[in-house]
Amino acid sequence: MAPKYKNDLAKCFALLKLDYNWKTTCEDLNTFVKALSDITAQLTNALKSHESIQPIPPDVSPDNLMKSIEAFLTAYECPYSALTDPPLNERFDTPEKRMLLLRFLCTELMAHRRLAKLPQSTISHASQASHQATTETNTELAAYLNLACSALGLSAPAVGFNLANTFGAIGKAVSEAIKRCPPMHMGQSVLPLTGLSDRQWSQVARIAALLQQEYASRQATLLKRSDVTVQSFKWSDKAKVHIGHFVPSGTQLQAIAAVYQPFRSTLAKSAFPGIPELLAVRDNMILRIEKTSGVHGRRYTSCPLNKILIGQVSALLCFVLD
Numbered sequence: 001m002a003p004k005y006k007n008d009l010a011k012c013f014a015l016l017k018l019d020y021n022w023k024t025t026c027e028d029l030n031t032f033v034k035a036l037s038d039i040t041a042q043l044t045n046a047l048k049s050h051e052s053i054q055p056i057p058p059d060v061s062p063d064n065l066m067k068s069i070e071a072f073l074t075a076y077e078c079p080y081s082a083l084t085d086p087p088l089n090e091r092f093d094t095p096e097k098r099m100l101l102l103r104f105l106c107t108e109l110m111a112h113r114r115l116a117k118l119p120q121s122t123i124s125h126a127s128q129a130s131h132q133a134t135t136e137t138n139t140e141l142a143a144y145l146n147l148a149c150s151a152l153g154l155s156a157p158a159v160g161f162n163l164a165n166t167f168g169a170i171g172k173a174v175s176e177a178i179k180r181c182p183p184m185h186m187g188q189s190v191l192p193l194t195g196l197s198d199r200q201w202s203q204v205a206r207i208a209a210l211l212q213q214e215y216a217s218r219q220a221t222l223l224k225r226s227d228v229t230v231q232s233f234k235w236s237d238k239a240k241v242h243i244g245h246f247v248p249s250g251t252q253l254q255a256i257a258a259v260y261q262p263f264r265s266t267l268a269k270s271a272f273p274g275i276p277e278l279l280a281v282r283d284n285m286i287l288r289i290e291k292t293s294g295v296h297g298r299r300y301t302s303c304p305l306n307k308i309l310i311g312q313v314s315a316l317l318c319f320v321l322d
Helices: 008-016 022-027 029-046 062-076 095-117 120-152 163-179 198-232 252-269 275-279 295-299 315-321
Strands: none
Touching: 008 022, 008 095, 022 029, 022 095, 029 062, 029 095, 120 163, 198 252, 198 275
16 A cells, blocks of 8 residues: 655655655754755756756855845746745745645656666657647747737747747737727637636636637538538449540549549648637627528529429339338
8 A cells, every 4th residue: 555645745755765854844944944955956966967056055144045045946947936936035935835746846856767767769759749739839829929920910939039039029910900900890809818717728728729629520520521522423324424624645544533532632631620629719700600501601502403393203113212
């Protein structure tokens, strides 16, 4: 049976085999500094290639303690604002805040110890995958920025552009464009853009995933129906006749493929983007969406064959077909 721990910090100390009492470490300043020095020294040893990261000395004075912690977290690129944003003299003045810092450092040390046990080939493969994902994300971001600038009449961002300046210019152009719109033209946002909790963000991500799944299912159905419809045109003998109108010295089958495949490729590439588009939904968008049974939709699906009525079928023929 797995042992029970008082809290996450006590569990981290046990897994790392650090001989510290979680309560004393958070409440007593000297013990807190000793634990910080020990953990940061082990982290620094695991990051030998990062010379800018220096451990917190065990004999640091109380006056310089906060500055030493700030320097370490800055060099370590700590991603948690709760550990880096508050005023320096208030960041770790309570046991709860000290526990948060120690828990973060312990989990980082646990991660480095696990990575040290992995084969170098696995680490290299993971690093390459991470680099590839970052490159793809940057490429996608640049494409979205180009689209936004083009829609707003701004020049496309140059290579090595300043992200803050670009977003500032886009935000200013968007504000000016909205001012020129009629009242309530943009409507109200269906989902709030600020103040969402972690649980609510998880729900937004779940909604986006469900919409992506539904969109993919409908897209696959549309492609299958299109393929079956086009395939039905290839059954007749006329489709095998050689022609030279669409494809020189080709057949009707090749002509159909030449016309249909580009459209199919475009349909197959389209996908429901996800969370950004979900957050952009407005409450008046439903009034602007054309229904599939609307006039504009029927304009491209109507056919003279729809007006031809099937004549009466004899009872004998119905009996034979049955």
